[in-house]
Amino acid sequence: MTRAIVINQLGGPEVLQLGERDPGRPGPGQIRVRQAAAGLNFIDVYFRTGLYKSAEMPFVPGKEGAGTVEEAGEGVFSVAVGDRVAYSGANGTYADAIVVEADKVAKLPAGVETDVAAGAMLKGMTAEYLLRRTFEVGPGTTILFHAAAGGVGLIAGQWAKHLGATVIGTAGSAEKCELALAHGYDHVINYNEEDFVARVAEITDGRKCDVVYDSVGRDTFPKSLDCLRRRGLWVTFGQSSGKLPDIDLAILNQKGSLFATRPSLFGYTATREEFEDSANSLFDVIALGAVKILIGQRYPLEKAADAHRDLEARRTTGTTIITMA
Known part of the structure; x- marks a missing residue:
């Protein structure tokens, strides 16, 4: 025993x-x-x-x-x-x-x-499949990663920067923002003090992001979609703030012919x-x-x-x- x-x-x-x-x-x-x-x-x-x-x-x-x-x-x-x-x-x-x-x-x-x-x-291999296979991040890519100071977020920030991306994150305190900035992020938005949608638009001169990685769920939906450029990809891979509501897929069309996926590590390492x-x-x-x-x-x-x-x-x-x- x-x-x-x-x-x-x-x-x-x-x-x-x-x-x-x-x-x-x-x-x-x-x-x-x-x-x-x-x-x-x-x-x-x-x-x-x-x-x-x-x-x-x-x-x-x-x-x-x-x-x-x-x-x-x-x-x-x-x-x-x-x-x-x-x-x-x-x-x-x-x-x-x-x-x-x-x-x-x-x-x-x-x-x-x-x-x-x-x-x-689990966290590192999650970052791997998100950045290399769910969406192939590279030079010229702009990403938004929620929970930037979390376990997956700190790995993803460094890895995405290594791949040549412009990396934007969100976090819930000044300390967490500083931590994320020290781990690859170019910009980190304190969502308790700023509207992250408006700030993303400002950072990108209105161009917005190619892909949003969202493990937060209820608290960041549907605002995550408003951070995406036309035909951008929303990757929802967790729900730390609570379960997402039922989603009418027409919202993807309304917000710019967006794509959405709900992947898991186990689906990428079968x-x-x-x-x-x-x-x-x-x-x-x-x-x-x-x-x-x-x-x-x-x-x-x-x-x-x-x-x-x-x-x-x-x-x-x-x-x-x-x-x-």
Whole structure:
């Protein structure tokens, strides 16, 4: 038996209870990992509250983490016992040990630290697919990225700048704006003090943006659409402020023949080839120094509920990890 955060009923952060669970032995194609840390993400909140449905109850939350392989099942050749690995899209990473499919892990190169990888996989690979595949960002592209000081936002700002884009962000305080400006953003708008639609128009001389990346949801809709130029793309990939209302698609026509998409990381990393390409692209920009992962907060496993409270209250910046030691 090992320690784990076990959810026995849906609800607020208080349902995150420290308990014990047997992670089991790895079967064919699986590995067992002794975890160093797990990453904290809003998707964990969605599963805790029931907005997203878990396959079973009780369950251990968490979708990303990193650690050391302690046992490998039959037919595993990509990694070996003692290797450092990281993963996104796993289940139950709020635990000391986890069994995970070997084809959904990436072996860590020497230039990437284990705790950094624990909090970078889901957020970093999200930034990768958003900037390189949902919309191919490059020189001449102007983007707006909401929640610029969040975990995905700080990675995306640096990566988009590395790709040559003009990068505009939004954040909710002067401190968060300064943080985003230090991580690749050319302009950051404090949405509590300025109308971000008017400010985007001013920054771009009325041309507006090619693409808006929106993980906020209810609070930024439909104003995000007003930041797009004709035939621009609205990428809604989260809903930290609440669920979006039902949308009449005619609004896309009314606001300039816009495009809209609701992607997810799992839709972009369904195959081993896609997963490896995304992970290796992330490791490359980290090793190059083009993207630096800011671990803003660390919580021990037994304080997972506090981590959720701070995340939902928007008291976190950058990447947050839950540590097992």
